Amino acid sequence: MGAGPSLTAVPTRRAFSVAIYARRGSRVLVIHHRRLATWLPVGGELEVGETPLEAAGRELAEETGLVGRFEQLAGAADGEPPGFLGYEEHVAGAKGLHMNFVFVADVSGQGAVLPNDEFTEWRWVDERELAELSSPVNVREFGFRALAARPRA
Numbered sequence: 001m002g003a004g005p006s007l008t009a010v011p012t013r014r015a016f017s018v019a020i021y022a023r024r025g026s027r028v029l030v031i032h033h034r035r036l037a038t039w040l041p042v043g044g045e046l047e048v049g050e051t052p053l054e055a056a057g058r059e060l061a062e063e064t065g066l067v068g069r070f071e072q073l074a075g076a077a078d079g080e081p082p083g084f085l086g087y088e089e090h091v092a093g094a095k096g097l098h099m100n101f102v103f104v105a106d107v108s109g110q111g112a113v114l115p116n117d118e119f120t121e122w123r124w125v126d127e128r129e130l131a132e133l134s135s136p137v138n139v140r141e142f143g144f145r146a147l148a149a150r151p152r153a
Contacts, residue, residue, distance in 0.1 A: 013096025018056045019043035021085070021104045021146035022066055024124060028104075028146050029064070029113065030133065032121035039123075039135040041143070043100070052101035053081040060105060064122075065114035068105025071151040085145045088138055104146040 019041045022029040030039045044059040046052060053070060060068050070083030083103040092098045113122050125133060130143045 013094075015092075015096060015098055016046040016052070017043055017098045017100045018046065018052050018059055019100055019102045019142065020056045020060045020068065021102070021143060022060060022064065022068055022107045023104055023146055024107055024109055026147065027124040027126050028130065028143050029066075029107075030123055030125055030130075030135070030139075030143070031063075031115075031119035033119055035118070038139075039133050040139055041102075045098075051081070053083070053103070056083065056101070056103040056105065060107075063116055063118065066107045066111045068107050070103060070105050073104075074150045074152050076152060083149075085142055085149060088142070090136075090138075102142050102145075104149050 020043060021041045029042065031042060032038070033040050042060055042063045044055070044063065046055040050058070056070065057068065060066055070081070072082045073084070076084065083105050085102040085104055088100050088102065090098055090100065115122065123129070127144065127147055130140055130147070133140055
């Protein structure tokens with residue numbers, strides 16, 4: 001995730017993607033992405049015919065082995081999918097423009113993170129650690145939203 005593109009320099013390749021903040025209590029999971037050499041939430045591109053929410057659940061499970069609970073959030077508009085935090089765009093090098101749906105999912109304390117070829121390092125960070133994280137600004141901003149998000153009553 002990074003700063004949004006300027007309107008005059010939008011790449012021709014475009015991909016819909018998701019970012020998922022797995023949350024355990026007052027901490028969210030971040031991974032150190034090997035290729036990008038920065039701390040990010042788990043994520044990836046949508047597959048053909050998949051909704052952003054379906055992609056979020058699949059990517060979380062594929063990349064970490066964790067299963068998340070996506071709940072309708074307080075203040076969500078009608079039609080917003082459960083766990084939806086927001087949308088952002090960022091240029092992802094040769095991969096083009098990533099149009100990114102951002103989610104939060106609560107995970108139980110039972111599951112262990114299973115690293116894959118995209119990362120070997122991961123951390124569960126609280127608000128203070130998130131503020132000091134070496135990552136794009138919007139990674140921290142959405143992380144704060146994930147930590148503050150509450151289920152609809």
